[in-house]
Amino acid sequence: MAFRALSKVKLKVEVKPVVDSFAFRLHYKYTLLIFLVSAFLATAYDLVGKKIDCMTPFDDPEEECHCEEDSFKEAVDAYCYIMGTFTVDRHHGGKIGVDVPHPGVGPYYGTEAVTYHGYYQWVPIVLFFQGMLFYLPHLLWKVFEGGSFRTIIQNLSIRDYLGSGDNIKNYFTRETQFDELMKYISNHGISHHAWALAFFFFETLNLVVALGMIFFTDWMLGGEFLFYGANVMEVIGMDPLNRTDPMAYVFPKMGKCTFKYFGSSGTIQVTDNMCLIATNVVNEKIYLFLWVWLLLVASVSALWLIMRILMVAIPYLRQSFLKMYVKKEFHRDVATIMETASLSDWFLLVNLGRNMDRMVFSEFIEHFAKESYPEANEIEMDDVGIGRPLSRT
Incomplete structure (x- = not known):
């Protein structure tokens, strides 16, 4: 695989x-x-x-x-x-x-x-x-x-x-x-x-x-x-x-x-x-x-x-479930990612959250949202790192 x-x-x-x-x-x-x-x-x-x-x-x-x-x-x-x-x-x-x-x-x-x-x-x-x-x-x-x-x-x-x-x-x-x-x-x-x-x-x-x-x-x-x-x-x-x-x-x-x-x-x-x-x-x-x-x-x-x-x-339930593995101050980043995340993307992220330290996973979610969705974080496209938005199902 x-x-x-x-x-x-x-x-x-x-x-x-x-x-x-x-x-x-x-x-x-x-x-x-x-x-x-x-x-x-x-x-x-x-x-x-x-x-x-x-x-x-x-x-x-x-x-x-x-x-x-x-x-x-x-x-x-x-x-x-x-x-x-x-x-x-x-x-x-x-x-x-x-x-x-x-x-x-x-x-x-x-x-x-x-x-x-x-x-x-x-x-x-x-x-x-x-x-x-x-x-x-x-x-x-x-x-x-x-x-x-x-x-x-x-x-x-x-x-x-x-x-x-x-x-x-x-x-x-x-x-x-x-x-x-x-x-x-x-x-x-x-x-x-x-x-x-x-x-x-x-x-x-x-x-x-x-x-x-x-x-x-x-x-x-x-x-x-x-x-x-x-x-x-x-x-x-x-x-x-x-x-x-x-x-x-x-x-x-x-x-x-x-x-x-x-x-x-x-x-x-x-x-x-x-x-x-x-x-x-x-x-x-x-x-x-x-x-x-x-x-x-x-x-x-x-x-x-x-x-x-x-x-x-129900996408809202998926978002709420993912937030359980992220610190509260990073919930906005979860919402940003879940706007375009597919069902399989969500399932993978949930399992990453279950297996990573909560603080580490929260920082990853913040990094993912910032790099993949720069417009949501008011970041110039020139500063965007490697990565692209998740594909929709």
Whole structure:
């Protein structure tokens, strides 16, 4: 990109340029971390014991023999975990300990409505890839931008500008560096126009990813995620034995599993097993937190995007936003520059203001307005330095 045209630019290690906003970082830093931690917790079966434990017809707590029955139980456990368990829908409204032993667990006659639960074996993998998708817009932005924004700031950090020893020379050569920066802004409008539009696109992509993850998770959980958190909040204060717990419906701790095998006479035997799905003890908490977090991320991203649209549509808001990075006595220079500054010019100046010391940036704005708009400062054209007015969009 044309950012590299500034060959004299050298940004010190102590200064790390920042272009993305808090809403942007909310996705690729915090949300990514949350999903990776959630994926780890979903695989930490040692926290809850066995990932699944089924009661087979041969279970006898008084027997200590670990022979063929143990092998049969291991096969049932593995089968039910791989193929998934189910709950009977009509048993979710019964009173625990009176009508049913557990929510959704009871007699099943083969023609009733049931809900299958096989997603829990995919939870860690899905959470990991969802986290990666939240990082994707940032990765694409970094590939597009190539780290070139570092080249714009030159040696204008406060550490260099007011440094000691050899660095004090930057104080006396600041106008030269201002000229270099001003020439870039004036002569490479097309480049940073594409740069700004790309960033706005990736900001929008962040919101698309957040909304996409909400609806994907809802699809994965059988349409139970959109209102999952709200439904949990409604029953959180009720008696656990006399309520329909949405967590028990979406993430049942007990489920049913039908296992078929050949008996000793060669006929097919069918066993109706009740299984403890211990991993759902963790899953229900993970997805309750993710429901709250994804709602927060999507809301912040949407509000930020609305603010961005307003700034694009209303020049006065752009001017006011830029003034936040400039000392009050230089606000007139900001107004002068913004009279002809394009949207991409404004975006570049805002990011320069975020990454430069406020006093240094204010002096640059004053220098830019004076050199590029001499008529506004009653300066003769013969005294004008290098630079020209910003181009309009």
